[in-house]
Amino acid sequence: MRWIWIDAFTHFESKKRARAVKNVTLAEEHLHDHFPGYPVLPPSLMIEGMAQTAGILVGEACDFREKVILAKIRKARFSDYCVPGDQVAYDAEVEIIEQAAATIQGTVYRNGNEIGNISLMFSHADQASKDLNLPEHNFVFNDQFMSLLNNYRIHSANEHVGGK
Amino acid sequence: MALSRDEIFNRVKDVLVEALGVDDDEVSETATLTNDLGAESIDFLDIVFRLEKDFSIKIPSGELFQVDLLQNPEYVEGGNLTKLGITKLKEAMPHADLSSLDDNPDVSRMPDLFTVGTIVKYVELKLAA
Numbered sequence A: 001m002r003w004i005w006i007d008a009f010t011h012f013e014s015k016k017r018a019r020a021v022k023n024v025t026l027a028e029e030h031l032h033d034h035f036p037g038y039p040v041l042p043p044s045l046m047i048e049g050m051a052q053t054a055g056i057l058v059g060e061a062c063d064f065r066e067k068v069i070l071a072k073i074r075k076a077r078f079s080d081y082c083v084p085g086d087q088v089a090y091d092a093e094v095e096i097i098e099q100a101a102a103t104i105q106g107t108v109y110r111n112g113n114e115i116g117n118i119s120l121m122f123s124h125a126d127q128a129s130k131d132l133n134l135p136e137h138n139f140v141f142n143d144q145f146m147s148l149l150n151n152y153r154i155h156s157a158n159e160h161v162g163g164k
Numbered sequence B: 001m002a003l004s005r006d007e008i009f010n011r012v013k014d015v016l017v018e019a020l021g022v023d024d025d026e027v028s029e030t031a032t033l034t035n036d037l038g039a040e041s042i043d044f045l046d047i048v049f050r051l052e053k054d055f056s057i058k059i060p061s062g063e064l065f066q067v068d069l070l071q072n073p074e075y076v077e078g079g080n081l082t083k084l085g086i087t088k089l090k091e092a093m094p095h096a097d098l099s100s101l102d103d104n105p106d107v108s109r110m111p112d113l114f115t116v117g118t119i120v121k122y123v124e125l126k127l128a129a
Helices: A043-061 A143-161 B005-020 B041-055 B083-092 B107-113 B116-128
Strands: A008-013 A017-023 A068-078 A087-097 A101-110 A113-124
Touching: A008 A043, A008 A143, A017 A043, A043 A068, A043 A087, A043 A101, A043 A113, A043 A143, A068 A101, A068 B005, A068 B041, A101 B041, A113 B041, B005 B041, B005 B116, B041 B116
Parallel strands: none
Antiparallel strands: A008 A017, A017 A087, A068 A113, A087 A101, A101 A113
16 A cells, blocks of 8 residues: 555656645544544644655656655644645645756645645655665655546546547 | 864854754764764765755765775775875875874774764865865
8 A cells, every 4th residue: 555645646747746636534544533523634644745745746857767765854844734625735846856856846736725835855766776776666656656647637638639 | 265174163063964864963074974974875965966056066076085095905005095095195195194093004994083073174284276
């Protein structure tokens, strides 16, 4: 099993920015424990949602040849909670992409209102950690992860065909 | 107008406070990045990115923090830098005070020789170039 913390991409501009959304629902088991009687989406999972949005953005910039690993949370500040029924949007913007690493600036929205700022650093694992002898296959961007982006592309193509 | 050393130091201090999550009174000229400020390997890259942005400079890989030389067997033997290694390191890092390596070439001391002042000096040289 792999945790996917975004539901769909709604915008994707290669090498520049991406937006993904997540609908928060009480069907998510962890919300019953976080917290009992007061379910809120843990901010750590919003950081993960941003990392997945931005990680795919950074990975796509290199045609998914690199193993893009979240290396550092440079900043994460939130001003409000997200609860069941909310839609969370993650806007990620590329700041730097270099051979060994990349940084992004992210903004988190709850039902259209800004509630957080996140800055992340990603490492291109093969470039940055040559001595680790990582497996050759790209274990980061597996089929499950890639389907998120493929769904967006199919969706965009359909919109285009429909003239929207 | 050229920045004074104090101005460079204050901006480097802001970069380190943001990158390492330390208090600004912990960032002195003589504080070492790893031992005193707790920097880990990924932080060095973060610091480079932030310095590039803040000072509008380009820092080529390995120029500020030289590590490739330390992996060359010609320059390091039995945990100590060779005379050639020390010479090469001084050439590669004119911004660092490496004079104490002449008396004690223990390569494990390298992190202790990399201070906030080293970064300030590097930026100073870079801006003057």
